[in-house]
Amino acid sequence: MTRTLVAGIGNIFLGDDGFGVETARRLSERPLPADVEVVDIGVRGVHLAYQLLDGYDTLVLVDATARGEAPGTLYVIEYEGRGAGDGGDAAAAIDGHRMTPDTVLALLATLCAGTGGQPPGRVLIVGCEPASTDEGMGLSAPVSDAVPRAVRLIEELLQGGEPAVAQAPGAEAST
Numbered sequence: 001m002t003r004t005l006v007a008g009i010g011n012i013f014l015g016d017d018g019f020g021v022e023t024a025r026r027l028s029e030r031p032l033p034a035d036v037e038v039v040d041i042g043v044r045g046v047h048l049a050y051q052l053l054d055g056y057d058t059l060v061l062v063d064a065t066a067r068g069e070a071p072g073t074l075y076v077i078e079y080e081g082r083g084a085g086d087g088g089d090a091a092a093a094i095d096g097h098r099m100t101p102d103t104v105l106a107l108l109a110t111l112c113a114g115t116g117g118q119p120p121g122r123v124l125i126v127g128c129e130p131a132s133t134d135e136g137m138g139l140s141a142p143v144s145d146a147v148p149r150a151v152r153l154i155e156e157l158l159q160g161g162e163p164a165v166a167q168a169p170g171a172e173a174s175t
Contacts, residue, residue, distance in 0.1 A: 002057040005120070006038045006154060007048055009063040016071070016130030016143040020062040023126075023150045030151065036158055049107045052120065059120040060154060064143075065127025072129060072142030074150055076157070079105075079123035126154055 008024025010017040021040050028038040037056075041048045052059065065075055108119050128150060131140035139147070 002035060003055060004036045004058040004060065004158060005052065005056040006036065006060040006062065006158075007041045007051075008039070009041050009043075009045075009048075009061055011043050013135065013137060015132045015134055015136050015138065016128070016140055017064045017133045018137070018139060019064045019128045019130065019143050019147070019150075022139060022144075023062045023128075023147050023154070026147055027151050027154055030155065032155075033158065045104045046107070049104050049111060052104075052108050053111055053115060053117050055117060056120045058122045058124070060157065061123065061125045062150065062154070063125065063127055064130040064133065065125065066130060067127070069129045070142070071131035071140060072146040074146055074153060075125070075127040075129075076153065077125040077127060079125055124157060126150055126157070 006024060006027060008020040008022070008027075010020040012018035012021055021042055024038050024040050028040075032038065039048075039051065041051075061079075065077070067073075067075060105119060105123065111117070112119055128143055128146045131142055138144075
């Protein structure tokens, strides 16, 4: 049996940065396959790295992702890691509040080497274009409207489908 971890990432005190946390909360209320676990990671990147030591085949990170499109636009990104020669920020790997997917997975690789574990074979990022990540609680209207679409998009990914724009309006499949 393959195992999948869906991790909501973000800071609920920075407006639309709370997208991943809210999407994970809503997804956890839905019926999901037994091999899928949904967690609210928030800003605890170190916690995510340690949780991944439990052994998952697929990791789906859900986060606000600024790529220059209209607020509320959804993205699916196949994460392929850093290119060769890209140095990591060692301080970020220790500071749990600044951990990007790169630093979480770099820390995980180090932890796996020490424990004999395996990192996930596939990492997807389901992102949403934020309108504002200024201080304040609550999602903007376009990002709030994107949350149910993101939940459906993630459910489609969990069923082994490839996201289709026609099935998830505003979504962009990107590899």
